[in-house]
Amino acid sequence: MGTLGNGLPDLPPEWGEVVIPDDPAELAEEAERVREELRAEARAARRAAWRARWRRRLHLPERIDDPDQPSLVLPLIVLAIAVVITLLSLLLIAWPGLTGSTPETPQPGPPVRPAVSAPANSTPGTAPTTPGLLPPSAHPPGPTP
Numbered sequence: 001m002g003t004l005g006n007g008l009p010d011l012p013p014e015w016g017e018v019v020i021p022d023d024p025a026e027l028a029e030e031a032e033r034v035r036e037e038l039r040a041e042a043r044a045a046r047r048a049a050w051r052a053r054w055r056r057r058l059h060l061p062e063r064i065d066d067p068d069q070p071s072l073v074l075p076l077i078v079l080a081i082a083v084v085i086t087l088l089s090l091l092l093i094a095w096p097g098l099t100g101s102t103p104e105t106p107q108p109g110p111p112v113r114p115a116v117s118a119p120a121n122s123t124p125g126t127a128p129t130t131p132g133l134l135p136p137s138a139h140p141p142g143p144t145p
Contacts, residue, residue, distance in 0.1 A: 011018055021027060055062065061069040 061071055
């Protein structure tokens with residue numbers, strides 16, 4: 001790299017040819033892109049500082065998976081969630097009013113009558129007989145008591 005004669009060094013060759021426009025409004029689009037990149041970097045830095053501040057307050061390592069500083073935070077969080085879920089399920093089972101109401105007393109239905117069925121050896125058209133009773137045609141004539 002040489003100098004332009006004014007004591008300043010030349011631009012690096014990897015930059016290529018640098019063109020300076022006569023009207024600065026031509027650079028507005030590129031300037032907006034650069035500003036957006038700078039804003040994104042500033043947001044990321046603020047987020048990282050916020051996380052680091054809370055990590056220091058909670059005495060957490062910089063990285064959770066750091067093998068040099070193993071942390072009990074993740075196992076304790078999992079254990080706490082499991083205990084809370086277990087207690088809630090026990091509460092739902094044991095609390096009588098939370099699971100729904102049961103009927104106080106069942107309402108009685110109509111009386112149950114025993115069913116009489118025809119024996120398997122009867123033929124259609126004949127009256128069914130019950131054991132110990134005579135069929136209607138075998139009754140002796142006369143008054144019935």
